[in-house]
Amino acid sequence: MKISRALTCLAAGATLATLASAASAADLQIVSGAVGRDIQVLRENLDRFEKMTGNKVTIVEMPSSSTDQFAQYRLWLSAGNSDIDVYRTDIIWAPQIAAHLLDLSKYEKAAAAAKEHFPSIIQSQTVNGKLVALPYYTDAPALFYRKDLLEKYKLDVPKTWDDLAKAAKTIQDGERKAGAGNFQGYVFQAAAYEGLTCNGLEWLVSHGAGHIVEADGTISVNNPKAAAALEQAASWIGTISPEGVLGYKEEEARGVWQTGNAAFMRNWPYAYALSNSDDSAVKGKFGVAALPSGGAGSAATLGGWNLAVSKYSKHPKEAVELVLFLTSAEAQKMRAIENNNLPTRPALYEDQEILKAQPSIGLWKDIFNNSTPRPSAATKADYNEVSKEFWDAVHATLAGKGSAKRNLARLEARLKRLKGSGWK
Amino acid sequence: MKQSTGRTLTISARRRRAAALFLAPMLLVLVLVAGWPLLRTLWFGFTDASLGDLAGARWIGFSNYLEWLSYGEGDGEWVGLLVDGEWWRAVWNTLVFTFITVSVETALGLVVAMVLNVRFPLRGLVRAAVLIPWAIPTVVSAKMWAWMLNDQFGIINDIGLKLGLISSPVAWIASADTAMVAVMLVDIWKSTPFMALLILAGLQMIPEDIYEAAKIDGVNPLVTFWRVTLPLAAPAIMVAVIFRALDALRVFDIIYVLTPNNAETRTMSVFVQENLFQFDQFAYGSAASTLLFLVIAFITLGYIRAARLNLG
Numbered sequence: 001m002k003i004s005r006a007l008t009c010l011a012a013g014a015t016l017a018t019l020a021s022a023a024s025a026a027d028l029q030i031v032s033g034a035v036g037r038d039i040q041v042l043r044e045n046l047d048r049f050e051k052m053t054g055n056k057v058t059i060v061e062m063p064s065s066s067t068d069q070f071a072q073y074r075l076w077l078s079a080g081n082s083d084i085d086v087y088r089t090d091i092i093w094a095p096q097i098a099a100h101l102l103d104l105s106k107y108e109k110a111a112a113a114a115k116e117h118f119p120s121i122i123q124s125q126t127v128n129g130k131l132v133a134l135p136y137y138t139d140a141p142a143l144f145y146r147k148d149l150l151e152k153y154k155l156d157v158p159k160t161w162d163d164l165a166k167a168a169k170t171i172q173d174g175e176r177k178a179g180a181g182n183f184q185g186y187v188f189q190a191a192a193y194e195g196l197t198c199n200g201l202e203w204l205v206s207h208g209a210g211h212i213v214e215a216d217g218t219i220s221v222n223n224p225k226a227a228a229a230l231e232q233a234a235s236w237i238g239t240i241s242p243e244g245v246l247g248y249k250e251e252e253a254r255g256v257w258q259t260g261n262a263a264f265m266r267n268w269p270y271a272y273a274l275s276n277s278d279d280s281a282v283k284g285k286f287g288v289a290a291l292p293s294g295g296a297g298s299a300a301t302l303g304g305w306n307l308a309v310s311k312y313s314k315h316p317k318e319a320v321e322l323v324l325f326l327t328s329a330e331a332q333k334m335r336a337i338e339n340n341n342l343p344t345r346p347a348l349y350e351d352q353e354i355l356k357a358q359p360s361i362g363l364w365k366d367i368f369n370n371s372t373p374r375p376s377a378a379t380k381a382d383y384n385e386v387s388k389e390f391w392d393a394v395h396a397t398l399a400g401k402g403s404a405k406r407n408l409a410r411l412e413a414r415l416k417r418l419k420g421s422g423w424k
Numbered sequence: 425m426k427q428s429t430g431r432t433l434t435i436s437a438r439r440r441r442a443a444a445l446f447l448a449p450m451l452l453v454l455v456l457v458a459g460w461p462l463l464r465t466l467w468f469g470f471t472d473a474s475l476g477d478l479a480g481a482r483w484i485g486f487s488n489y490l491e492w493l494s495y496g497e498g499d500g501e502w503v504g505l506l507v508d509g510e511w512w513r514a515v516w517n518t519l520v521f522t523f524i525t526v527s528v529e530t531a532l533g534l535v536v537a538m539v540l541n542v543r544f545p546l547r548g549l550v551r552a553a554v555l556i557p558w559a560i561p562t563v564v565s566a567k568m569w570a571w572m573l574n575d576q577f578g579i580i581n582d583i584g585l586k587l588g589l590i591s592s593p594v595a596w597i598a599s600a601d602t603a604m605v606a607v608m609l610v611d612i613w614k615s616t617p618f619m620a621l622l623i624l625a626g627l628q629m630i631p632e633d634i635y636e637a638a639k640i641d642g643v644n645p646l647v648t649f650w651r652v653t654l655p656l657a658a659p660a661i662m663v664a665v666i667f668r669a670l671d672a673l674r675v676f677d678i679i680y681v682l683t684p685n686n687a688e689t690r691t692m693s694v695f696v697q698e699n700l701f702q703f704d705q706f707a708y709g710s711a712a713s714t715l716l717f718l719v720i721a722f723i724t725l726g727y728i729r730a731a732r733l734n735l736g
Binding site: 068072074075096099190191192242243247252256381392417 | 576684686703705
């Protein structure tokens with residue numbers, strides 16, 4: 001009798017507890033741009049989160065161009081949109097939208113978790129002492145090369161841009177003669193968007209031509225080395241790269257590469273996992289290396305994505321929980337194994353399971369460690385326009401509209417005008 | 425006698441008052457949905473507003489349009505929208521785009537409308553089929569064409585290569601020389617049905633008996649076209665042209681999807697969108713919006729005058 005009553009009480013208690021948790025469960029919305037399998041992998045993460053917490057999370061999917069995403073996010077945030085709780089943000093956006101994001105360091109668990117990530121990334125997401133986002137994964141590009149073709153033509157993995165151009169030309173000529181009429185030497189991203197700024201910055205830095213705008217805010221882009229770097233890149237168009245690269249973003253370049261129609265490609269780690277998938281024509285036939293040098297060493301632009309909670313979210317507590325879950329070691333490990341997304345936690349680079357599934361992760365870590373940030377910290381809220389002016393100048397040079405020297409002089413004048421008395 | 429005149433006046437005055445009363449709600453709605461945003465944009469163009477802080481906008485006069493930026497000691501330069509080469513380039517791009525697309529669409533639309541005006545079996549089906557490009561949302565058709573025009577996998581290059589029209593794949597969208605042509609082709613493909621439909625409506629207004637009379641008199645069909653069809657369909661064509669021109673002058677979606685951020689195809693609307701939302705230049709973008717409005721208004725008024733259209 002007593003036992004049965006006790007049981008009833010327990011059952012009632014349990015029901016109440018479930019009810020309570022159901023009542024506090026929230027419908028969250030996360031917005032994310034995507035390349036490759038990003039969305040599927042995120043969904044798998046979210047399914048686990050939903051099971052653990054009872055909250056529901058919907059993904060709002062955005063186009064792959066980070067430039068397009070940013071315009072939309074800025075609009076939503078400025079309008080105080082409360083529909084989106086969590087934003088996946090590019091590493092360069094923090095200073096521009098910090099005012100609309102929650103300070104995660106106010107949350108004990110988040111402040112503790114922040115210490116487990118690479119300090120340089122946490123630093124980039126801290127604006128005036130406010131931690132606006134936690135790192136989701138980090139990114140640094142590399143040179144993808146066809147092992148089989150380098151062997152066939154007895155070539156080494158190129159160490160400099162000149163080597164790359166020569167090797168690409170040899171392979172392209174040979175393959176075209178052998179009947180592959182569409183074969184390309186080198187594909188990269190040269191559409192007029194943020195990705196071209198990344199490519200352009202790599203050419204500049206690898207030639208020792210500065211970082212467009214230096215850390216102290218001086219505009220350094222108009223120099224002879226930068227002009228030489230851009231002229232060199234322009235010489236590839238129509239010789240080792242199709243004219244179409246002027247409209248390529250990451251996925252277009254991967255399309256040419258993964259169908260076996262390119263000898264070299266510059267791309268981010270996500271392309272590594274996809275190029276090794278079963279339906280890939282280059283599965284097992286390629287390798288990755290640091291991008292070539294222009295005389296001043298190899299340079300890779302630091303990329304990467306972070307998760308931020310909107311200040312206008314109706315469920316800030318649950319949203320922070322979600323961010324903590326998605327940036328946890330467990331979630332990052334799963335994405336590293338499935339999608340080759342580089343973890344932002346140093347500890348995971350020693351993880352045996354990741355090393356087994358993605359043996360190249362050590363190489364990516366080296367590339368990440370030597371990566372170059374874009375001048376987003378120095379140019380603050382003006383960064384987007386600085387970047388647009390830069391990619392316009394690079395795109396014009398690549399398209400043969402004016403010499404690099406003239407385009408850079410024009411760029412410098414425009415940046416000076418934008419800067420005025422100082423970056424804002 | 426005098427009294428009755430007074431009475432008719434009162435009646436007409438009363439009628440006018442009733443008309444005003446009936447029109448008032450509509451006018452109020454127009455002021456709210458069209459006038460208010462327009463005035464707000466105009467106002468922002470004279471301030472230093474930023475998207476993050478619209479409420480804190482301060483009046484800065486004409487600085488967004490034109491300002492003397494002094495380097496000190498008499499040296500300096502003019503800055504602002506009115507001397508911004510990129511803006512005028514966008515205006516030029518828009519005008520070229522509008523002039524060419526609307527001209528071609530009108531010519532093609534007239535041809536299609538004349539064909540559809542003739543009785544033939546399954547005419548209803550063909551009329552519906554012709555409208556398909558117009559019915560597809562622009563973003564979808566732009567994306568579709570982006571794939572068809574792709575330099576490596578696109579069907580256009582494939583056909584061109586197989587027919588021997590081109591010797592190597594052309595990067596239609598990416599190449600500076602062909603980007604504008606590609607965008608215009610897609611727009612013409614999409615909007616010709618719209619022109620054809622409006623012109624067809626005009627053609628159907630022409631009474632059959634005029635053609636019969638012409639036939640009995642033994643008039644050459646070409647002469648009939650120039651002397652009968654064209655003058656009688658002209659009002660419909662003129663109205664169709666102004667509809668299309670207004671649409672083309674504010675073109676945004678096709679270009680945003682097909683060739684984003686490309687200086688070759690940057691139109692006024694794309695310039696405005698970039699400044700308003702991508703850059704932290706809300707006030708500058710608002711000023712550009714205002715100029716865009718003025719440019720379109722100016723062209724429309726000029727056109728109405730030149731075409732002696734009676735819209736009233």
